[in-house]
Amino acid sequence: MDIRKIGVIGAGQMGNGIAHVAALAGIDVSLHDISEDRIKSGLATINGNMSRQLSKNLITEEDRQKALLRIEGAPKVDDLADCDLVIEAATENEQVKVKIFQSVCPVLRPDAILATNTSSISITRLASTTDRPERFIGIHFMNPVPVMQLVELIRGIATEDETFEASRALCTKLGKTIAVAEDFPAFIVNRILLPMINEAIYTLYEGVGSVEAIDTAMRLGANHPMGPLQLADFIGLDTCLSVMQVLYEGLADSKYRPCPLLVKYVEAGWLGRKSQRGFYDYRGERPVPTR
Ligand SMILES: NC(=O)c1ccc[n+]([C@@H]2O[C@H](COP(=O)([O-])OP(=O)(O)OC[C@H]3O[C@@H](n4cnc5c(N)ncnc54)[C@H](O)[C@@H]3O)[C@@H](O)[C@H]2O)c1
Numbered sequence: 001m002d003i004r005k006i007g008v009i010g011a012g013q014m015g016n017g018i019a020h021v022a023a024l025a026g027i028d029v030s031l032h033d034i035s036e037d038r039i040k041s042g043l044a045t046i047n048g049n050m051s052r053q054l055s056k057n058l059i060t061e062e063d064r065q066k067a068l069l070r071i072e073g074a075p076k077v078d079d080l081a082d083c084d085l086v087i088e089a090a091t092e093n094e095q096v097k098v099k100i101f102q103s104v105c106p107v108l109r110p111d112a113i114l115a116t117n118t119s120s121i122s123i124t125r126l127a128s129t130t131d132r133p134e135r136f137i138g139i140h141f142m143n144p145v146p147v148m149q150l151v152e153l154i155r156g157i158a159t160e161d162e163t164f165e166a167s168r169a170l171c172t173k174l175g176k177t178i179a180v181a182e183d184f185p186a187f188i189v190n191r192i193l194l195p196m197i198n199e200a201i202y203t204l205y206e207g208v209g210s211v212e213a214i215d216t217a218m219r220l221g222a223n224h225p226m227g228p229l230q231l232a233d234f235i236g237l238d239t240c241l242s243v244m245q246v247l248y249e250g251l252a253d254s255k256y257r258p259c260p261l262l263v264k265y266v267e268a269g270w271l272g273r274k275s276q277r278g279f280y281d282y283r284g285e286r287p288v289p290t291r
Pocket of ligand 1: 033089234
């Protein structure tokens with residue numbers, strides 16, 4: 001199955017990144033979100049990110065122009081009717097995702113593939129809420145999508161080989177490298193990464209080190225390109241908390257208990273970069289630790 005047009009549901013940091021790389025790879029994209037404003041803001045981010053790639057000579061002006069023309073805003077789910085594959089990249093919340101699948105399934109062609117970019121939720125369980133478990137799959141891009149090389153591909157229990165192969169071919173066309181993961185909570189990357197981030201937050205919570213000390217320690221002591229608290233802000237603290245909750249509930253092991261400080265930050269609306277405040281405050285000229 002040749003995928004020529006994709007639909008992306010959710011124009012946030014992951015959705016606009018997926019639309020960005022697909023359009024540059026010559027695929028038509030319909031970008032959907034809950035409001036015209038969110039779609040506009042996603043399109044503006046893509047425009048800005050492509051301009052940055054242009055200034056670094058990673059793409060040409062012609063590439064940018066052509067790619068931007070391939071992306072159209074899709075204010076209604078009905079606008080996704082002619083897509084070969086639709087990928088859901090909305091908020092990491094099972095109920096939100098299930099509602100989206102219920103509204104989009106009746107619109108799609110029977111042979112269209114439905115994918116999710118979930119960071120942690122069971123692909124099999126999400127698939128079972130749709131009319132097409134055989135044509136449902138997890139395609140887990142990394143953030144930021146235009147920069148990160150990896151995609152995890154996750155089959156649900158019913159995913160057909162044809163769905164898997166078409167998704168694999170799509171990822172290859174987007175220039176990504178694939179790691180196949182089994183359908184267990186948080187798959188591979190986040191099963192390993194998020195408990196490390198959660199532990200960094202406990203380290204802050206227990207006063208073992210300051211925000212700066214923890215991030216410096218892991219950058220210079222473990223050779224990580226960025227500190228775990230900076231990375232948490234980058235991922236989004238709401239997403240980090242959701243992944244920890246899925247691990248905690250899904251594996252029923254207390255070692256995955258979300259740090260109460262992470263819960264508190266999310267309750268405060270301090271979600272990291274996207275809300276201008278998390279472990280760092282981004283409202284000034286340069287980020288400074290919040291506390
Ligand atoms: N942030 C990361 O590092 C990362 C990495 C890989 C995967 N993911 C996953 O990607 C998904 C999106 O994460 P994000 O970081 O882009 O979040 P985000 O908060 O930046 O964007 C989510 C978008 O979904 C939209 N949305 C919410 N409900 C919707 C609905 N009913 N219909 C259409 N759109 C709706 C929101 O308006 C928002 O624009 C999540 O499942 C997350 O776990 C995130």
